[in-house]
Amino acid sequence: MTTGRLYDIQGFSVQDGPGIRTTAFLKGCPLRCPWCHSPESQAFYKQLSWMSMRCLGLDACRSRCINACPKGAIEEGEKRTDVATGDELRMVHVKRDLCDNCGACVDKCYAEALTLCGKDYTPEELVARLLQDKNFFDTSGGGVTISGGEPLSQIDFVEAVLKGLKENGIHVALDTTGFAPWESLERTLPYVDLYLYDLKHMDSAKHEATVGVPNERIKENAKLLAEAGKSLQVRIPVIPMFNDDEENIRATAEFCAKLGEAVVLVQLLPYHNMGVMKYLRISDGKPLEATPPSDEKMEKLRDLMASYGLNVTIH
Ligand code: SF4
Ligand code: SF4
Numbered sequence: 001m002t003t004g005r006l007y008d009i010q011g012f013s014v015q016d017g018p019g020i021r022t023t024a025f026l027k028g029c030p031l032r033c034p035w036c037h038s039p040e041s042q043a044f045y046k047q048l049s050w051m052s053m054r055c056l057g058l059d060a061c062r063s064r065c066i067n068a069c070p071k072g073a074i075e076e077g078e079k080r081t082d083v084a085t086g087d088e089l090r091m092v093h094v095k096r097d098l099c100d101n102c103g104a105c106v107d108k109c110y111a112e113a114l115t116l117c118g119k120d121y122t123p124e125e126l127v128a129r130l131l132q133d134k135n136f137f138d139t140s141g142g143g144v145t146i147s148g149g150e151p152l153s154q155i156d157f158v159e160a161v162l163k164g165l166k167e168n169g170i171h172v173a174l175d176t177t178g179f180a181p182w183e184s185l186e187r188t189l190p191y192v193d194l195y196l197y198d199l200k201h202m203d204s205a206k207h208e209a210t211v212g213v214p215n216e217r218i219k220e221n222a223k224l225l226a227e228a229g230k231s232l233q234v235r236i237p238v239i240p241m242f243n244d245d246e247e248n249i250r251a252t253a254e255f256c257a258k259l260g261e262a263v264v265l266v267q268l269l270p271y272h273n274m275g276v277m278k279y280l281r282i283s284d285g286k287p288l289e290a291t292p293p294s295d296e297k298m299e300k301l302r303d304l305m306a307s308y309g310l311n312v313t314i315h
């Protein structure tokens with residue numbers, strides 16, 4: 001049986017296509033963007049998540065999760081003072097190098113400070129869940145957005161879900177890095193109304209040095225989608241010192257302009273650093289730390305891209 005792995009389903013989404021949408025986030029991505037604000041989207045496997053805010057830090061409770069771990073990966077951690085009672089609490093610390101994400105500790109945690117990130121669905125289960133929000137789609141001109149991670153990495157599952165949604169008359173958007181075999185994208189053509197298509201850098205060597213894969217396939221797939229008559233909403237994360245220079249923005253604008261009427265909108269997404277806490281939940285790592293671009297800078301880049309005849313917004 002085909003199943004797919006998700007890390008989240010978000011209702012009332014107004015950022016991922018027209019109207020009110022429900023966005024299904026699939027787990028796993030072949031890229032490693034250092035600015036990623038959803039680090040839990042990157043790995044294909046289920047991951048232990050520990051939220052410090054929820055950790056009760058009581059002696060009896062702490063022994064439950066520490067003793068449950070067959071790898072000895074949970075140890076006593078930092079002290080914290082309870083703001084309500086003034087009691088001293090001691091949280092736990094997960095030794096990531098020992099944890100194999102088995103999940104044995106999760107059921108022992110009453111507070112749900114420990115959870116496993118990643119849930120498997122059959123296509124039928126996911127379609128049924130998404131259809132629960134159909135009234136919102138119908139009244140707002142919205143629909144479903146399949147996002148990730150990189151959804152095309154789970155193409156058998158995604159194709160079945162897209163087909164199920166279309167059979168129910170749902171407007172469907174697919175949010176993709178474009179880094180997938182054309183044969184995978186081609187299988188989505190009959191069902192997808194709008195592609196949310198990421199472009200990160202026009203120079204392939206710089207693209208590969210920063211996110212781990214070159215960009216030729218991404219650019220080629222964008223051209224093939226345009227030739228197939230599909231609509232693209234191009235999304236460009238604006239990352240300081242990576243892709244925010246005039247040369248790259250001009251090259252990106254030229255590329256989009258050549259795709260013609262296929263590009264219905266270009267969205268500039270300014271870098272932000274709101275994903276830091278998510279990194280700490282699943283790893284000891286940290287995201288890129290940079291200063292978000294100013295409003296003036298974003299407006300300048302928007303105007304530059306718009307001068308190529310493109311419809312450009314700042315997200
Ligand atoms: S992780 Fe859960 S079980 Fe362990 S000490 Fe914190 S709240 Fe208690
Ligand atoms: S997921 Fe498994 S290995 Fe990791 S801390 Fe929990 S019990 Fe230990």
